Amino acid sequence: MLTADATAAEPLSDRSLETASTGTLSSSTLDRAIEAACEALVARQDPAGFWCAELQGDSILESEYLLLMWILGREAEPDLPLIANYLRKIQNPDGGWSLYPGGPADISGTVKGYFALKLMGDSPDAPHMRRARELILSLGGAEKCNTFTRFYFACLGQISFDACPSIPPEIVFLPKWFYFNLYHVSAWTRTMILPLGLVTTFRRARKLKPEQGISELYLDRQAANRLSLKPLSGLPKTWQEIFLRIDQLLKVYDKTPNDTLRQKAIKKAEEWILDHLSGSEGLGAIFPPMVYLLIVFQLLGYPENHPRVVKAHKELRDFFIQDGDEIRIQPCLSPMWDTGIALNALAEAGLSPGDDVARRSTQWLLAKECRVASDWQKNCRPVEASGWFFEFENAHYPDTDDTAMVCTSLSRVGGPDAQSAVKRGVNWLLAMQNDDGGWAAFDRTTDRPLLEKIPFADHNAMQDPSCPDITGRVIEGLGRCGMRVGHPAIDRAVQYIRKQADADGAWWGRWGVNYVYGTWQVLTGLKAVGQDMSESWTRKAADWLLSVQKPDGSFGETCASYDDARLKGQGDSTASQTAWGAMGLMAVHGASHPAIEKAIRWLIETQTHEGSWEETNYTGTGFPRVFYLKYHYYRLYFPLTALARYRRLRS
CATH class of the missing domain: 1.50.10.20 (Glycosyltransferase)
Structure with a gap:
């Protein structure tokens, strides 16, 4: 902390x-x-050579952590009142909680905020709770919450697990050629699927007292206990309805599974999860799967003093920032990203490779190169393992954005010792280019739009397709390393970028807000590879x-x-x-x-x-x-x- x-x-x-x-x-x-x-x-540089700033998200980090502690039966933890203090502080005057400062109330975040504070002892009749409740009901009630939120409510006995998407752990056996398998979804979804699958398999809920629940937040209790807000009838007319029908069939199977296959699937899912904890500070090194990892450990019978459980709790607490009598929670830590960008900024300002600041950063970055292949190799041609991740430790998930940023910085101020690592990083980036010419974040992927229709895809990121901003960042890095227009990979990237431009000439920003970010990334990348910037489309x-x-x-x-x-x-x-x-x-x-x-x-x-x-x-x-x-x-x-x-x- x-x-x-x-x-x-x-x-x-x-x-x-x-x-x-x-x-x-x-x-x-x-x-x-x-x-x-x-x-x-x-x-602000750490003596070890890295930079790591606070990374701030929204209220769901605090509310979900509080709900997690209640699911696990650890509501007496001394940090929880401080987290609740911060959650109250960031509540909007209208009673809601937003995705960003000044934004409108988010129904899922507001329901979770209300529930968390109620469990922490806030009276439903208190003015701030009454405002939240009235706002929730005006927005359609708690039944309008997204699917990830429903898992928390099911684990606390507020709704049936039938209201959550069924995720059978048997998906761990699906072959690579199958349209839906673990390696056709985004890395962040991949780390969530199996933990959620085990949660829906065990269907275990903590029983709360009636007065601790949130029945007062629902307008339609029947709708609250089914996945589809409206009852399904007749033949499905859309892909979404087809997947909802499939979900109904999966729920039938969940109640009468093949016991032998189910037990093998549970064991295989556990093995996959444990394997992906190696070389990482938490599953995926990001908050959502790290939360459900602790629930899974409890479901699988791990005792509270088991080293894996103790470590998982510590890794979540490492996201805490205490400020007086408040604790806010980060979604992850960002040292690789901060260090790559900071070093590049100083290089632009004239930092030389021999400077102590550059030397310490270079040594730290070189020590963090991923030299062992992991999930990314499933969809990639053979290439020597390389790449850099976002966090302090996340060896299973190097990403193209961080790798490009690190290669850019090391090519400028890393000196001779860094050049072999830069070369490996460049080769890895080239192998990760998608067929459409662009780059995604974590995997070499193909856009599969049907995946976004699956019931638990309402986070709008079931997959990880190419995006213009990362493609711009990658070609900037490749340009810094000597590649220019005329190289097949660069030409394909330029063609992809050109196709992705909006009618007004701008590019959407997947990883930064928004068109200003995307347009800057693309134009900077194009300039770095020698694209003629006087052409009409770049001028536009x-x-x-x-x-x-x-x-x-x-x-x-x-x-x-x-x-x-x-x-x-x-x-x-x-x-x-x-x-x-x-x-x-x-x-x-x-x-x-x-x-x-x-x-x-x-x-x-x-x-x-x-x-x-x-x-x-x-x-x-x-x-x-x-x-x-x-x-x-x-x-x-x-x-x-x-x-x-x-x-x-x-x-």
């Missing part, structure tokens, strides 16, 4: 007046801003960025743009998104366009004395429309990169 950084941002520096009063941005002003940002970033993308730039030079885009296309490129100004917009424009216009200087001026004028920037908005994306993130160093290393790149291009 970490302790929160209590350092407050200082007032804006006097250079804001200087830049506002001069016609041309002076080199000395730019240099001072870059130096201050570099000092702030270097000061730059024109889109210009069209959404604010009069003061800044950029901002709300998470709501994923739900409402009319909000594309619109939102409160942020330092990270202004940096992205500026760098996207630099990829097309160099440093010459006046809009770029306006963005750079805005960054300098809003920089704090401490060298960083203020940023409250969430600009990271976990699952579009479902889960968003605030990376606490985005407001530092991306503006630094933009300022340093502008200085380099201008000179």
Whole structure:
């Protein structure tokens, strides 16, 4: 558990007046801003060589942890009241909890927040609980919660397991050629399927007292106890209805399974889970499967003092950040991502390979290279194992985004010792390219849209297809390592990117908010591989960025743009998104366009004395429309990169 950084941002520096009063941005002003940002970033480096900022999600992290402790019978844990304090603090005035600050109430998050606080002793008649309850009922009741939320409620006896999707553990035996198998779904889904399958197999619920339950949150109790809110009748007319019918058949099988096959499946699922704990700080090293891992351990009869159980609890608590009498919970830890981007920002600002900052980071990154093949090899041609993951330890799941970022940084400041690792990383990235020319995050994949119709796919990310932003990031890394347009892999990637552009020239952001992020990533990647940036389609993308730039030079885009296309490129100004917009424009216009200087001026004028920037908005994306993130160093290393790149291009 970490302790929160209590350092407050200082007032804006006097250079804001200087830049506002001069016609041309002076080199000395730019240099001072870059130096201050570099000092702030270097000061945050861990002595071991990495950077790791707080990674902030939404209220479900706190509410689900509280519900988990009640499922496990550990509600007396001393940390829980502090978690409940934070959950109360972030409740909206209307009684709901949102996916991101300023967003509308989310029904699933609000029901879980209410339930968690009720279990922690909050009276249903308390004003904050009454507001939450009234809001839930106005949104259609707790029966409108998503499927992942229903698993928690079933485990606490509030609904039947029939209201949850059936996931027979026998899926562990499905062959690779089968349309649905473990290696045709996304890595994050893969780590959830078998734990959830075991939960639905055992169908074990903790019995609560009636007054501890949430029956008051349901408008239709019958609907609450079935998977489909409306009763199914007649022949299915859509793929979703077909899968719901299949689910009904699976539920029949669950009640009278082949005992021999079922026991073998349970054993095989347990073996798969245990195998994927090796070399990792938790199953998948992310919050959701790590929660259900503890439930599975209890279902399988592991005692509380078993080393695996003790370790699993510790790994979840490592996500805690205590701030006074409150604890907030991170969804995972992001050292690889933060370190790769921070090192690249410092390289852009002039860091040399011989510098101690670069040397320590390089040594740390090289020690984290994945040298053992895992899930990714199931769909990939033979290639020497390499790649880097997102967290401190997650050897089963290196990803292309982190690998590209690390290769970019090491190619710049890693020195001779890093080049063999960079070469392996590049070869691994080339092997991971999809048939459509793009890259996905964790696997070499084929888009299978039918998978998104499966009942437990309402997190909108059942699979992990190619996306423009990661493809842009990867070709930027490949470009840094010497590859150019004319190489078959680069040409295929450019063709993919061009096909993915919206009519207005912009690209969607899968992993960052949103079109500003996607467009910046793509344009920067294209520039790095020598694409002609004067062509009409790249100019069109730059024109889109210009069209959404604010009069003061800044950029901002709300998470709501994923739900409402009319909000594309619109939102409160942020330092990270202004940096992205500026760098996207630099990829097309160099440093010459006046809009770029306006963005750079805005960054300098809003920089704090401490060298960083203020940023409250969430600009990271976990699952579009479902889960968003605030990376606490985005407001530092991306503006630094933009300022340093502008200085380099201008000179």
